[in-house]
Each structure stands twice: as C-alpha cells, then as structure tokens.
Amino acid sequence: MVAMTVLATAAAPPASCRDLPWAVARERAHAASVPLPARQVPLARAAGLTLADVLRTPQPMPGFDTAAMDGYAVGPGAGPWRVRGVVRAGDAWTGGPLDAGEAVEISTGAPVPAGARVVMPLERTDRSGTLVRGPALADGEHIRRAGEDAPAGAPLAPAGTRIGPALLGLAAASGHDTLPVRPRPRVRVLVTGDELTHTGRPAPGRVRDALGPLLPPLVQAMGGEITDVQHIPDRPAGALAAAVRGTSYCGADVTVVTGSTSVGATDQLRMLLADADARWVADAVACRPGHPQLLAQLPDGHCVVGLPGNPYAALVAAHTLLAPLLAGFTARPLPTLPRIPLTGDIRSAPGRTRLIPVTWDGTTAHPAGGHRPAFLHGAALADALAAVAPEWRQGDPAPLILLTA
Ligand SMILES: Nc1nc2c(c(=O)[nH]1)N[C@H]1C(S)=C(S)[C@@H](COP(=O)(O)OP(=O)(O)OC[C@H]3O[C@@H](n4cnc5c(N)ncnc54)[C@H](O)[C@@H]3O)O[C@H]1N2
Numbered sequence: 001m002v003a004m005t006v007l008a009t010a011a012a013p014p015a016s017c018r019d020l021p022w023a024v025a026r027e028r029a030h031a032a033s034v035p036l037p038a039r040q041v042p043l044a045r046a047a048g049l050t051l052a053d054v055l056r057t058p059q060p061m062p063g064f065d066t067a068a069m070d071g072y073a074v075g076p077g078a079g080p081w082r083v084r085g086v087v088r089a090g091d092a093w094t095g096g097p098l099d100a101g102e103a104v105e106i107s108t109g110a111p112v113p114a115g116a117r118v119v120m121p122l123e124r125t126d127r128s129g130t131l132v133r134g135p136a137l138a139d140g141e142h143i144r145r146a147g148e149d150a151p152a153g154a155p156l157a158p159a160g161t162r163i164g165p166a167l168l169g170l171a172a173a174s175g176h177d178t179l180p181v182r183p184r185p186r187v188r189v190l191v192t193g194d195e196l197t198h199t200g201r202p203a204p205g206r207v208r209d210a211l212g213p214l215l216p217p218l219v220q221a222m223g224g225e226i227t228d229v230q231h232i233p234d235r236p237a238g239a240l241a242a243a244v245r246g247t248s249y250c251g252a253d254v255t256v257v258t259g260s261t262s263v264g265a266t267d268q269l270r271m272l273l274a275d276a277d278a279r280w281v282a283d284a285v286a287c288r289p290g291h292p293q294l295l296a297q298l299p300d301g302h303c304v305v306g307l308p309g310n311p312y313a314a315l316v317a318a319h320t321l322l323a324p325l326l327a328g329f330t331a332r333p334l335p336t337l338p339r340i341p342l343t344g345d346i347r348s349a350p351g352r353t354r355l356i357p358v359t360w361d362g363t364t365a366h367p368a369g370g371h372r373p374a375f376l377h378g379a380a381l382a383d384a385l386a387a388v389a390p391e392w393r394q395g396d397p398a399p400l401i402l403l404t405a
C-alpha cells in the first residue's frame with residue numbers, strides 16, 4: 001500500500017520518458033514488469049497461460065515401435081508369410097520376434113513385434129488361409145520407430161511459449177499431467193468519467209461507457225485476467241487516489257485507469273502518481289490516437305496504466321503499453337510484428353506513429369473503417385492495427401498488431 005498524501009517534492013515525469021516514440025514505448029513497457037513466480041498447474045487449467053520452463057519429453061516419442069497402417073507386420077523374406085496372430089492397438093505382443101516368413105495381423109497404433117521388417121497396408125495384401133502375400137516395400141515402411149519424433153529428454157517447447165491447444169496435446173502425449181506456468185497477471189480497471197452511463201441509450205450530455213465492456217476480453221486475450229471493473233466518480237477530487245490505493249490494490253498486479261490522462265480539472269491521474277513518487281515509464285507516446293497514455297510504477301512496484309477516455313484511443317494505448325507490460329509479467333518476448341504492405345486512404349503524421357485499423361486479405365492491408373479517437377467502428381471490423389510511421393509512403397509495408405480478441 002502506498003501513501004498518497006501530496007508531497008511538496010512531487011516529481012514531474014522526467015523528459016526521458018515524455019512523448020516516447022511508439023516502438024520505444026512498447027519496449028519500455030515490456031521491460032518494466034518482472035515475471036510472476038512460476039507454479040505447477042494441471043493441464044486442464046493451463047490453456048492460455050505461459051510455459052515457465054522448457055518443456056521436455058520424459059520418454060521417447062513415439063514410446064514404442066508403432067504400426068502406422070492397418071494390415072500385416074511381416075518378418076524378413078519376400079513372402080508369402082504365415083500369419084501367427086493378431087495385435088490390436090493397446091495389446092502387448094507376447095509371441096516373441098517374427099522370423100523370416102512370419103507375419104502378424106496388426107492395427108494402426110499397435111506395437112510392432114520385434115523382427116518385423118515392414119507393415120504392409122491391408123488393401124495391398126492378399127490373404128488366403130494363414131498365408132498372406134504383399135508388395136516389396138523398403139525396410140521400415142509404415143513403422144513409426146520408438147523415439148524417432150523425439151528421443152527421451154528432448155526439448156519440445158521453450159520457456160515463454162503460450163500454451164495453446166496443440167501444446168496441451170503435446171504435453172499430454174509425452175506423459176505430463178501438469179505444467180510449470182506463469183499465472184495470468186491480474187488487472188483491475190478503474191473507469192472514470194461522471195458523464196458515463198452503463199445501460200441503455202445515453203441522455204443528452206451523457207456518454208455510454210464503452211471501455212467497461214471492451215477491456216475484460218481484451219485483457220484476457222493479452223494474457224491477463226480482470227479482477228474487477230470499478231466506476232470511480234471524478235468528484236470529489238481524491239476518489240481516484242483512494243481507489244488506486246485500495247486495499248493492497250485488490251490483489252491486482254496492474255491498475256488500469258481510463259479517462260483521466262489529460263490535463264483537465266478532473267483528470268487527476270498524473271498528479272496523484274507524482275504525489276505518490278511513482279517512477280515514470282512512459283508519460284505520453286508519440287502516436288495518434290492515444291497520445292496522452294501513460295505507465296508508471298508506484299514505489300512498491302505496482303504498475304498503473306492510464307488509458308485515454310476516447311474508446312479507440314484507449315484500444316490503441318492498451319496495445320501500445322498494456323499488452324507489452326502483460327507479456328513481461330509472464331516472461332513472454334515482446335511480439336515481433338509482421339510487416340505487411342499497406343494501401344488506401346491513409347496519411348502519415350509528422351513526428352507520430354498513426355495506428356489505423358485494417359483488414360488484411362493475405363497480401364495487402366487496407367483501412368477497415370472509421371477510426372477517429374472516439375469511434376470504434378473500424379477497430380470492430382479490423383483484423384489488425386497498422387502502425388504507420390511518419391516516413392511511410394503508399395504501398396510501403398507497415399507493422400501490424402493482429403487483433404485476436
Ligand atoms: N487541453 C488538452 N485537452 C486534451 C488533450 C490535450 O492534449 N490537451 N488531449 C486530448 C486527447 S488526444 C485525449 S485522447 C483526451 C484524453 O482525455 P482523458 O483520458 O482525460 O479522458 P476524458 O477527458 O475523460 O474523456 C475523453 C473523451 O472520452 C469520453 N470517454 C471517457 N471515458 C469513456 C468511456 N469509458 N467510454 C466511452 N467514452 C468515454 C469522454 O466522454 C470524452 O468525450 O483528452 C483530450 N483533451
């Protein structure tokens with residue numbers, strides 16, 4: 001908990017973190033967080049989390065010589081082969097090695113008896129009584145040898161990998177029941193703005209809160225977890241400071257404050273952070289929209305992200321500062337952004353990176369729709385946000401942040 005009394009020495013943000021270039025702001029936000037302690041969780045609770053340690057297979061994969069086709073495992077020789085028995089998936093063959101001229105009927109996934117040279121697919125064989133004939137095949141055909149995908153101890157995935165469905169299946173296939181993970185960083189949201197309403201159509205002068213509904217799924221897609229969305233009145237002054245302080249930040253690792261980043265009478269965030277002797281990471285970013293966004297750390301390390309009240313500006317700012325910060329909490333690398341040719345009715349901005357919602361047809365990106373700071377129309381239809389640098393020219397590639405939420 002941090003005392004937030006007004007200090008005569010309250011520090012203004014240093015010039016070194018003011019108006020950061022957009023790419024630098026992402027890097028600084030990523031470097032600002034310390035990875036959360038690792039814990040072991042069952043596979044069923046690991047989806048979407050981040051691997052905290054290298055994943056190795058404790059056993060060879062496959063674990064035994066396995067038939068890759070339904071048919072016959074045959075020993076040496078050109079045939080015909082005498083069928084000695086049947087092995088189905090899940091069986092253990094106890095009949096000893098196959099000698100020259102011997103075969104077993106076998107199912108896909110069954111253990112191949114020692115001595116088998118190949119598995120012949122059923123549809124390429126001709127059986128008569130206990131004798132089976134088949135084509136000449138190269139040694140080992142249709143047999144998956146033990147350890148040929150990965151020997152015991154082989155690394156399967158590095159620390160920092162996001163745990164998706166395929167990784168869960170791979171972990172299970174190699175014999176793991178639990179995984180070492182970084183938990184989701186916990187994020188609470190404080191929505192400010194006395195003009196905001198939360199249901200129905202807003203009356204004249206009132207504005208419907210767009211960020212309360214937008215932020216929880218966005219944070220989830222960025223690898224975090226929302227603990228709480230609170231609505232904080234602008235008046236009386238001091239309500240926001242008290243809410244930020246909260247009781248041990250309500251267990252959150254990050255506090256996101258919306259709608260208090262500007263310089264108006266009710267925009268208290270910068271002042272309360274300065275009063276609390278916060279360490280500034282980013283005090284405004286040279287981008288459009290989203291310029292007044294900020295990131296600071298209270299003396300005990302708790303991170304506070306300020307998102308502008310304009311909803312599209314807030315979305316841009318969340319992708320600029322919050323996503324890299326959350327990646328750092330889980331020791332994920334800062335994502336490298338694909339660079340895709342961009343065309344359309346776009347103007348770059350001198351000295352600033354413009355963030356434009358775009359659709360991407362597989363080769364070229366195009367503007368998706370309206371993207372003034374308060375309007376989410378383009379973003380709602382977009383595949384990605386394109387980061388348009390000041391020097392960008394029509395048709396040049398631009399880095400894309402893919403929108404997965
Ligand atoms: N004198 C200056 N004024 C402003 C500047 C500036 O540099 N100097 N910057 C402008 C820019 S750019 C932005 S962005 C905003 C950021 O202001 P705040 O973060 O303090 O946000 P508010 O002023 O409270 O709100 C701005 C706008 O957004 C609406 N809003 C707020 N919260 C929500 C919400 N949850 N859902 C929907 N809409 C929301 C609010 O009603 C305002 O219309 O400052 C400019 N001013």
Ligand code: MOO
Pocket residue numbers: 287288289290291292308310313373374
């Ligand atoms: O840049 Mo503000 O962030 O225009 O909406």
